[in-house]
Amino acid sequence: MSKVSLKSLLALIKYRVSIAVAFTAVTGYVVYTHSVDAKLLLMILGVFLLASGASALNEWQESEFDALMERTKMRPIPTGEMSSKVGLQISLIFILLGTACLYFFFGTITALLGLSNIVWYNLIYTKLKRVTPFAVVPGSMVGAIPVLIGWCGAGGNILDPTAIFIAFFMFIWQIPHFWLLMFKYGKQYEEAGFPTINQTINPKMLKLVIFSWIVATSFSSIIVPLFLVQISWAFFVAIFALNILFIAFFVKLSFGNVEELSFRKSFISINIYMMIFMIMLIAFHLYTA
Numbered sequence: 001m002s003k004v005s006l007k008s009l010l011a012l013i014k015y016r017v018s019i020a021v022a023f024t025a026v027t028g029y030v031v032y033t034h035s036v037d038a039k040l041l042l043m044i045l046g047v048f049l050l051a052s053g054a055s056a057l058n059e060w061q062e063s064e065f066d067a068l069m070e071r072t073k074m075r076p077i078p079t080g081e082m083s084s085k086v087g088l089q090i091s092l093i094f095i096l097l098g099t100a101c102l103y104f105f106f107g108t109i110t111a112l113l114g115l116s117n118i119v120w121y122n123l124i125y126t127k128l129k130r131v132t133p134f135a136v137v138p139g140s141m142v143g144a145i146p147v148l149i150g151w152c153g154a155g156g157n158i159l160d161p162t163a164i165f166i167a168f169f170m171f172i173w174q175i176p177h178f179w180l181l182m183f184k185y186g187k188q189y190e191e192a193g194f195p196t197i198n199q200t201i202n203p204k205m206l207k208l209v210i211f212s213w214i215v216a217t218s219f220s221s222i223i224v225p226l227f228l229v230q231i232s233w234a235f236f237v238a239i240f241a242l243n244i245l246f247i248a249f250f251v252k253l254s255f256g257n258v259e260e261l262s263f264r265k266s267f268i269s270i271n272i273y274m275m276i277f278m279i280m281l282i283a284f285h286l287y288t289a
Contacts, residue, residue: 004082008076013052021048022048025147027278028147031162031228032150054091056090060084068193069189098114099115113148137175140174141171148163162229170274175213177267184263208254217270224239
């Protein structure tokens with residue numbers, strides 16, 4: 001394998017996204033165990049490696065389309081900083097290491113959940129994006145499964161209502177998160193040959209669609225505490241207050257006197273909202289240990 005710079009490697013694995021994926025797995029782990037232990041570090045490592053491998057594989061799969069978009073044309077494979085062959089090799093190494101980590105330390109089910117997420121992301125969702133602008137809906141399963149990986153890795157049952165509803169929150173959250181990208185970069189995706197929701201509805205209607213999914217995301221987080229053990233009113237009120245602020249922010253952006261939805265503010269806020277909600281779940285379960 002030829003020499004690869006750290007900058008190119010980090011870009012290939014989309015390390016920020018991979019860290020966020022590992023964080024959602026941490027949430028599932030801590031909510032089940034009510035603790036932070038040394039084994040959690042192995043969970044973080046395994047999920048991070050798998051997420052990195054999946055991201056690298058995606059960049060290898062879509063490098064020819066990335067080269068056509070302003071937003072992605074500076075990625076390492078389109079620029080030639082890294083060959084397509086090396087990108088594929090790196091992705092497979094990360095996937096193998098991540099799978100091995102989850103299998104040997106957390107068992108078969110956890111490892112299979114990790115591999116199923118790669119199948120869903122790289123073999124199903126990535127292909128669907130070329131077919132329909134609504135691929136994000138089934139594709140959002142990719143954001144839900146890491147919660148289940150953390151939960152099952154900690155010893156939990158995959159069918160437990162608590163795990164399912166936290167995963168459901170992540171599933172719903174992914175949809176407006178992605179369509180905000182379409183609001184900003186839809187033209188670039190279309191120029192690269194991807195069908196987008198922008199071709200189906202006008203920008204004003206897209207804002208309403210995004211806002212509708214924002215409301216759905218908010219509702220999904222409000223009902224999650226109802227499925228937790230030892231729920232407290234203080235925690236529920238804190239979650240409710242978070243969602244009032246979240247909805248109020250998007251009401252202002254979606255219906256205020258602005259020419260178009262502020263992508264930067266909206267994208268940052270929806271990511272911060274998810275992080276705060278997950279941190280609140282972690283903190284509550286550590287406190288009630």
